[in-house]
Amino acid sequence: MISGAAPLAPDLAAAVMNHFGEILYNGYASTESGSGTFATPRDLRAAPGTVGKPVAGTTIKILGDGAPGCRPRLCHGASLRSTGWYRVPPRAD
Numbered sequence: 502m503i504s505g506a507a508p509l510a511p512d513l514a515a516a517v518m519n520h521f522g523e524i525l526y527n528g529y530a531s532t533e534s535g536s537g538t539f540a541t542p543r544d545l546r547a548a549p550g551t552v553g554k555p556v557a558g559t560t561i562k563i564l565g566d567g568a569p570g571c572r573p574r575l576c577h578g579a580s581l582r583s584t585g586w587y588r589v590p591p592r593a594d
Contacts, residue, residue: 503528511549518542527553535579537561 502521504514505528517525523542529552530537538561540553555561558580565573585591 502526505530509550514545514549518545527551529553529575529577531577534577535559537577537579 502517502524503526509527514525514527523546525542525545527540527545528536528538536556536559538553538555538559540551544551544553552575555577556579560578562576563573564576565571
């Protein structure tokens with residue numbers, strides 16, 4: 502079972518694995534930059550809120566200074582990225 506497209510709540514990850522066993526994986530990616538990170542069942546047992554480790558060929562950076570009210574952001578890039586949207590012409594800016 503693979504979760505993606507939205508954050509996986511830690512309590513939900515634990516509940517799914519407690520009920521179905523070690524079959525849950527969690528992926529983090531975006532359409533524009535391709536694959537990002539992937540968490541295995543072992544990763545999710547150790548840290549149920551994790552998005553996992555970077556997939557091969559992916560660069561991960563955590564941006565943000567951690568100032569009060571400023572949450573850090575996970576940014577990623579990969580060689581397999583989108584060149585544009587289907588039937589949407591590229592912008593000239």
